[in-house]
Amino acid sequence: MRNIYCVLFLTLFCNFTFSQNTLTGTLTNDEDGEPLEQVSVYFPQLEKGTITDVNGYYEISNLPMGTFKIVLSYLGFKTVSETIEINSINTQFSKTLVPSAIEMEEVIVSTPFHKLQRENVMKVERTSVKELKTTGAINLSEGITNIPGVESVSTGVGIGKPVIRGLSSNRVLTYTQGVRLENQQFGDEHGLGISDAGIESVEVIKGPASLLYGSDALGGVLYLNPEKFATSNSTEGDLNLNYFSNTIGFNGNAGIRTSSEKVKFLARMGGASHADYKTGGGERVTNSRFKEYDLKTGIGYQLANFNTELRYNYNNSVLGIPEEIGIQNRGREALEPFQDITTHIISSKSNIYFNNSSLQAIFGYTQNNRQEFEDHNHGEEEAGTEEEEEHGEEAALDMKLKTFSYNIQYNLPKFGTTEAIVGIQGMNQTNSNFGEEILIPDATTNDFGILATSHTHFEKSDLQLGIRYDIRGINSNDNGIVGDPDYIAALDRNFNSFNLAAGYKLDFSDQLTGRVNIASGFRAPNLAELTSNGTHEGANRYEVGNPNLDNERNVQTDISLEFKNEHFEVYVNGFYNSISDYIYLEPNGEFVEEDPVYLYLQQNAVLHGGEIGMHYHPHPLDWLHLESNFSLVRGELDNSNNLPLIPANNWNNTLRFEFNNSDSRFSNSYGFITLRSFFEQNKVSTFETPTDSYKLLNIGMGTTVSFNNQEIGIKLSANNILDMNYVSHLSRLKSDGISNIGRNVNIGVSIPL
Structure with a gap:
């Protein structure tokens, strides 16, 4: 040996x-x-x-x-x-x-073979964070809603969870730094947990990606690509500052990147501070304020046949949980109830290259500390005092989630025009409670999965096939005293799933491409669904789990057709998603104190819909772009009741201008006018109410100015410029009659160093 x-x-x-x-x-x-x-x-x-x-x-x-x-x-x-x-x-x-005139293509990282989108069998949406920031989005959760088929379940402006074609929470898996983000994502009371500082681009897989990522990717994947290291033998840095008028908010970040031929290093620090947001009606939503601090750093080492990198991300967010329109001030310290969430992410990625094959190993460790401070001075706040709570008391809810994950894949030598990958993935996760309130019990979760996938290129078409097997074990302790109403029994459950995926891309011509993908997915029920027995502050309800829940399983068919020439693009995407044993919440008519009781139930469900869009830049006016897209989702249970939190149909139209006068003092100039139309949502669940239609008008412009060989990027945008007073169907504050954010002007400056 x-x-x-x-x-x-x-x-x-x-x-x-x-x-x-x-x-x-x-x-x-x-x-x-x-x-x-x-x-x-x-x-x-x-x-x-x-x-x-x-x-x-x-x-x-x-x-x-x-x-x-x-x-x-x-x-x-x-x-x-x-x-x-x-x-x-x-x-x-x-x-x-x-x-x-067609916009530059980028390599898709979230799919296994790292190809350009036109070469991919699976349709993936990709956009740069820089482009999302031009829209004036306050944070990443808001920014991704500019991607067709993607929305956000929000609680104010600081708390948002991605929704992909009607599915959210644990059905959408988020990846960052190449590892899965585990931060108690089932909770409604906190946001995505990732700052856009140090994120280069966002990729969205719409549909089951269990073949690639295992459980929790039943509805799709939000894949966040970190910023790259600097090119060899170079050093660069930048400073970015933003102001938002509505929340009197600031965010900014500064970073540096340097690389020799073999050693690479980067670091970026950022932060944000926002007061309560103002609705279109002119009222501030009390305790919608939030703060965030973020640090991302990484070091890499590269040889001819080997490279490795180690990255670290620290993120702390203090998020007020809005419940009413009460005191009206511009304070920034969170009032009770609020969440204080700290996340540490450490990831390593290494590649060894052989002759025409390679081995990649990715390891990740995430520690998520979630604390909730409850409201003890509600009466004083109602009386109109402006005294802001400090962090002096102990947290009522104090949970620590530790996750170790691994992903090892071997790229086999090419056989003709066929590429293939085999790999194993898994994680070990522990949840521990240190506060008086127990939302979910102390528990350990273990995942293991094995996969194989291939991509075969023919002259005019491509075929992709994949197979995967997963097992998950969940073991939790009991909590409380047997016989008490809030007692949580111990749990010992095992789940497994076998999944397949097949996709076919056909180039009818150089300009017309069709794709068909059929994939199965699964999701093991999470701890909240299995064991909950208590009040969820952010959702204002008392949830009761069901320890007998089964796996959710789905089969989704995606069909897309895309036509593209030098000046015109049009696409049509359609999907049909059949889910067995869909887990959902339903009120049983009872109340605990003032909170309605919700039970976790299961029933088969179907979602279907799609997106259609076009992009036209007429010749010779290549600086002019006309863009339009329409998104539709329908979801219902077997009993014909509608699924909750299904986004309203929406139609977005943008007129965009782009000028790149490299010889001028002003370069990379752009401007846009966008009209976002949200239709009435009257296909609602039994405990929802319909939502009226509304339209939002957004405008923006930007340029790069050169002063004595120093370039400065300047951008200006205004969202909801008409100050429309509206309520989104995906707002958690809708049941309290609280409107979404009104007019918001964003001014941003970016300075290369």
């Missing part, structure tokens, strides 16, 4: 020592042959790249032997994706790029 280890060590040592290969080339404009500067040259699988210089020249060293996909991307030109072979110490690859 010792000899085998010696051979493996010597093999890897030789690879690291002697496979020091270099790729060079020149990139030019296909129209005039001029060199192109600042073109991104990137190997997705190797996570390594650079940019071209003023002569269009690039050089990437320390590359392993093998065949890899290379992606060339530059604004205003068609993105190039080709496979090249690194088979000598010095390899050359030059290319001419074709000008195009």
